[in-house]
Amino acid sequence: MSLSYVSDEEIQEYLDGNMSSREIRDFRQRLENCESSQKRLREYTLLYKALKEERIAGCTADFENAVMEKLPAEEEQDEIFNLSNLPIILIGLLVTLGITAYFVDFSPIFAKYLASPLFHYEINWAVFNPLVEAYKTAGDKYYIAGFVILVLMLIKFVDYMFLETEYEKIGH
Amino acid sequence: MDDKQLINSILSGNQEAYRIFIKKYVRLVNHVVFKMIANETDREDVCQDVFIKAYQNLKNFKFESKISTWIARIAYNTCINYLEKRQIPLYEDVRSEQETLEDHPGNIITPDDFTVDRNLAYKLCQEIDELPVNYGLILSLYHLQEMSYLEIAKILGMPEGTVKSYLFRARKMLKDRLTRSFCLEDLCH
Numbered sequence: 001m002s003l004s005y006v007s008d009e010e011i012q013e014y015l016d017g018n019m020s021s022r023e024i025r026d027f028r029q030r031l032e033n034c035e036s037s038q039k040r041l042r043e044y045t046l047l048y049k050a051l052k053e054e055r056i057a058g059c060t061a062d063f064e065n066a067v068m069e070k071l072p073a074e075e076e077q078d079e080i081f082n083l084s085n086l087p088i089i090l091i092g093l094l095v096t097l098g099i100t101a102y103f104v105d106f107s108p109i110f111a112k113y114l115a116s117p118l119f120h121y122e123i124n125w126a127v128f129n130p131l132v133e134a135y136k137t138a139g140d141k142y143y144i145a146g147f148v149i150l151v152l153m154l155i156k157f158v159d160y161m162f163l164e165t166e167y168e169k170i171g172h
Numbered sequence: 173m174d175d176k177q178l179i180n181s182i183l184s185g186n187q188e189a190y191r192i193f194i195k196k197y198v199r200l201v202n203h204v205v206f207k208m209i210a211n212e213t214d215r216e217d218v219c220q221d222v223f224i225k226a227y228q229n230l231k232n233f234k235f236e237s238k239i240s241t242w243i244a245r246i247a248y249n250t251c252i253n254y255l256e257k258r259q260i261p262l263y264e265d266v267r268s269e270q271e272t273l274e275d276h277p278g279n280i281i282t283p284d285d286f287t288v289d290r291n292l293a294y295k296l297c298q299e300i301d302e303l304p305v306n307y308g309l310i311l312s313l314y315h316l317q318e319m320s321y322l323e324i325a326k327i328l329g330m331p332e333g334t335v336k337s338y339l340f341r342a343r344k345m346l347k348d349r350l351t352r353s354f355c356l357e358d359l360c361h
């Protein structure tokens with residue numbers, strides 16, 4: 001094989017425009033002295049030209065309409081919780097907790113909880129919460145308000161930490 | 173309207189914007205699907221599936237890549253699923269039954285389309301159809317869609333080096349086959 005021989009890979013690199021100016025100079029010099037390489041360069045050049053002009057069949061003229069007809073009428077709601085359901089969820093929670101608080105004696109549960117500084121913080125916060133005001137009139141049961149808020153915060157925490165990532169996965 | 177505006181318009185419920193989207197990308201989807209699927213009756217159904225999937229998943233598109241790469245990837249995956257269901261091997265010649273261009277009226281370059289290089293164009297179509305599926309697809313994405321190695325690699329889910337190697341091999345195979353059939357230089361104008 002002549003030293004001037006140019007490989008097929010080099011010819012393709014040249015035609016793809018992947019060579020540096022130095023490589024191009026070297027390539028052209030070698031090409032000048034090798035007729036077989038010149039012939040292959042011409043063949044590849046023609047092949048590139050033909051590939052660029054290749055015809056590929058297309059879909060029928062009615063293709064767009066066919067797709068449009070098949071599109072879902074409305075996007076499916078991926079969200080597990082819909083904002084419009086939020087008031088219903090809240091009312092349900094409050095009613096359930098209210099009934100539970102009326103019939104169940106939670107004092108043993110709160111016995112240790114009362115001494116906790118966290119509890120006092122919760123109570124202070126709860127006093128300003130109008131939803132909790134009602135509980136205050138029911139004597140000891142307003143302690144439950146702090147508990148309710150803690151439970152709600154816990155639900156939100158679990159939702160934020162674990163469930164929201166799950167919604168995203170469903171979305172993807 | 174750029175791609176971002178177009179997608180936002182579609183996401184806000186404007187279905188007509190999706191018609192524009194289809195017009196813009198149907199050629200690319202055709203190139204992928206028609207290269208990978210030999211069965212003519214199924215090709216258009218697969219193309220429709222691609223656009224329906226794209227519509228359903230558009231809200232998840234994060235503009236981390238080009239929309240063309242994204243939809244071509246959907247088209248590629250849809251074709252892979254199709255081939256797997258029918259147990260058609262991807263890296264073998266699915267058109268080994270010596271089908272001719274006459275068997276594929278949709279693929280034929282009609283006499284009206286013939287240029288001075290008609291013999292080459294005709295033979296080229298035949299030879300590309302004889303190549304392994306992925307080779308034909310890579311040739312089409314590189315030369316017709318003018319995609320980079322990196323974009324093709326993202327669509328096919330393979331390393332950039334592999335794409336480059338397949339592309340070189342495919343062109344060499346094509347050139348060798350064509351030069352066996354006739355003198356390429358005689359067709360050079």
